[in-house]
Amino acid sequence: MFNIEKYSKVKSVSEAVSLLEKNPRARLIAGGTDVLIRLREGEEDYTELIDIHDLAELMDIQKRENGDISMGAGVTFSQVMENAIIKESIPVIAQAAGTIGGPQVRNVATIGGNICNGAISADSAAALFVLDAVLEIERVNGARELPVREFYLGPGRVALEHGDVLKAIIVKQENYAGYGANYYKYAMRNAMDIATIGCAATCKLDGEVIEELKIAFTVAAPKPMRAQTAEDGARGKRVTDENIEKIAALVMEDLNPRDSWRASKNFRLQVIRILAKRVITAAIEDAGVQR
Amino acid sequence: MRETISFVVNGEHYSKNIDVRLSLLELLREEGLTSVKHGCGVGECGACTVLIDNTPIDSCMYLAVWVDGKTIRTVEGEIKDGKISQVQQSYIDAGAVQCGYCTPGFIMTSTAFVEKHKGQNVDRDEIRKEHAGNLCRCTGYETIICAVESCLKD
Ligand SMILES: Cc1cc2nc3c(=O)[nH]c(=O)nc-3n(C[C@H](O)[C@H](O)[C@H](O)COP(=O)(O)OP(=O)(O)OC[C@H]3O[C@@H](n4cnc5c(N)ncnc54)[C@H](O)[C@@H]3O)c2cc1C
Ligand code: FES
Ligand code: FES
Numbered sequence: 001m002f003n004i005e006k007y008s009k010v011k012s013v014s015e016a017v018s019l020l021e022k023n024p025r026a027r028l029i030a031g032g033t034d035v036l037i038r039l040r041e042g043e044e045d046y047t048e049l050i051d052i053h054d055l056a057e058l059m060d061i062q063k064r065e066n067g068d069i070s071m072g073a074g075v076t077f078s079q080v081m082e083n084a085i086i087k088e089s090i091p092v093i094a095q096a097a098g099t100i101g102g103p104q105v106r107n108v109a110t111i112g113g114n115i116c117n118g119a120i121s122a123d124s125a126a127a128l129f130v131l132d133a134v135l136e137i138e139r140v141n142g143a144r145e146l147p148v149r150e151f152y153l154g155p156g157r158v159a160l161e162h163g164d165v166l167k168a169i170i171v172k173q174e175n176y177a178g179y180g181a182n183y184y185k186y187a188m189r190n191a192m193d194i195a196t197i198g199c200a201a202t203c204k205l206d207g208e209v210i211e212e213l214k215i216a217f218t219v220a221a222p223k224p225m226r227a228q229t230a231e232d233g234a235r236g237k238r239v240t241d242e243n244i245e246k247i248a249a250l251v252m253e254d255l256n257p258r259d260s261w262r263a264s265k266n267f268r269l270q271v272i273r274i275l276a277k278r279v280i281t282a283a284i285e286d287a288g289v290q291r
Numbered sequence: 292m293r294e295t296i297s298f299v300v301n302g303e304h305y306s307k308n309i310d311v312r313l314s315l316l317e318l319l320r321e322e323g324l325t326s327v328k329h330g331c332g333v334g335e336c337g338a339c340t341v342l343i344d345n346t347p348i349d350s351c352m353y354l355a356v357w358v359d360g361k362t363i364r365t366v367e368g369e370i371k372d373g374k375i376s377q378v379q380q381s382y383i384d385a386g387a388v389q390c391g392y393c394t395p396g397f398i399m400t401s402t403a404f405v406e407k408h409k410g411q412n413v414d415r416d417e418i419r420k421e422h423a424g425n426l427c428r429c430t431g432y433e434t435i436i437c438a439v440e441s442c443l444k445d
Contacts, residue, residue: 001310001312001314001317002312002313002314002354003312004292004311006292007311007312009356029354032354033334033352036352036353036354037333037334037352040332040333040352051354051356053354053357054357101334101424102337102423102424103347103400103422103423104334104340104348104349104400105349105424107346107347107348108348108349108352190423191420191423191424192335
């Protein structure tokens with residue numbers, strides 16, 4: 001049995017918000033693939049639960065009239081991978097979703113839980129960063145929007161205050177239309193493993209010239225990061241092997257990987273360098289230039 | 292803390308008042324469905340895999356109350372009219388069972404996979420990827436993949 005001391009199943013986001021407001025110890029549970037493991041491990045932080053599992057309000061994926069795509073926070077990774085809108089317009093999210101855990105995990109783990117737990121290895125994070133996703137967050141006195149780039153504060157820490165519920169993740173049309181994209185997860189095993197380094201890029205070309213490149217990494221700094229210096233350096237450059245090499249070398253300017261039992265700092269630096277080149281090349285190819 | 296939930300397991304209707312702290316694994320084993328195995332208890336090994344609305348999930352990290360209104364399948368229900376299923380038979384024929392502890396979980400993952408991909412041309416990598424949530428310490432997986440492949444063909 002899980003060490004749950006208080007439990008309420010809610011029927012709406014507004015109910016969740018008001019219950020959170022009343023109880024400072026209450027925490028949300030969605031897919032539970034993180035919360036239930038923490039409970040198993042005896043963590044005391046998650047003993048009072050507000051259950052948003054399977055809440056229909058959080059499971060919608062739609063393309064709005066203006067072309068923006070909205071994904072409910074409660075959508076599972078398997079739903080992300082199979083959804084027609086996502087596969088058609090933002091397939092890099094589906095690609096990232098496919099690298100998570102194994103099928104049983106993907107069938108219950110939610111995209112909202114993946115970023116709200118603040119893990120620096122979250123596989124959806126790099127893709128959401130390069131798509132400049134915007135988070136719709138609900139609270140007692142109204143909703144707010146926050147760019148995903150401002151969401152992470154440090155390892156395990158995000159810009160959610162007690163009482164906040166992530167409702168949806170929005171990807172604006174201007175941030176996906178005309179872009180090629182790619183995600184690569186480097187891990188020690190091909191499945192059921194946490195990323196050693198994750199890297200996503202989106203790229204927009206004007207003929208053979210890079211108009212805009214966005215590149216983000218996970219586990220390469222104390223929080224998921226865009227490599228801004230490389231992005232600035234890429235603007236206006238022709239697509240050549242030499243230029244890709246130069247842009248890839250610039251990513252280090254913004255990153256600071258750590259030593260851990262999973263991998264040494266030096267090894268991570270090596271992986272970052274290789275992935276930068278590989279993912280930039282793949283995003284350029286996806287945007288239409290054969291390399 | 293208790294809740295009353297209704298669900299179907301292997302075609303049988305249940306309505307029960309349960310402790311909300313129970314995992315689905317514990318609920319099913321208490322009901323005598325001991326094909327559902329407790330391995331790691333933390334979502335890594337797949338020994339506890341059951342199908343919920345035909346989708347494989349790890350019952351060890353799934354609250355029992357979440358099955359309200361849902362349909363569950365375990366290995367016990369795969370035997371129809373005294374005959375084991377095609378997937379079960381293929382595991383036997385391929386020699387894909389050794390100690391057997393992982394087998395019920397694997398059978399459920401394979402069953403969902405075969406029902407989804409029947410008749411399609413699926414490569415071995417895809418079979419591996421879709422069975423990556425199940426661990427086996429004995430067989431080395433090769434025979435398991437052969438078993439699944441043989442089910443897709445006929
Ligand atoms: C075996 C296994 C393998 C895994 N492999 C991977 C992997 O490869 N890559 C990866 O990135 N992760 C992996 N994970 C971690 C985990 O599955 C994911 O991070 C998952 O997406 C978490 O989502 P959830 O819905 O299960 O979260 P939950 O456990 O329900 O919640 C996680 C956290 O987010 C909060 N939360 C959830 N929903 C909301 C919301 N709408 N608003 C505000 N806060 C919310 C909860 O309060 C909690 O703090 C793995 C986990 C396991 C057990
Ligand atoms: S016992 Fe559930 S995954 Fe290992
Ligand atoms: S047969 Fe022994 S663990 Fe798979």
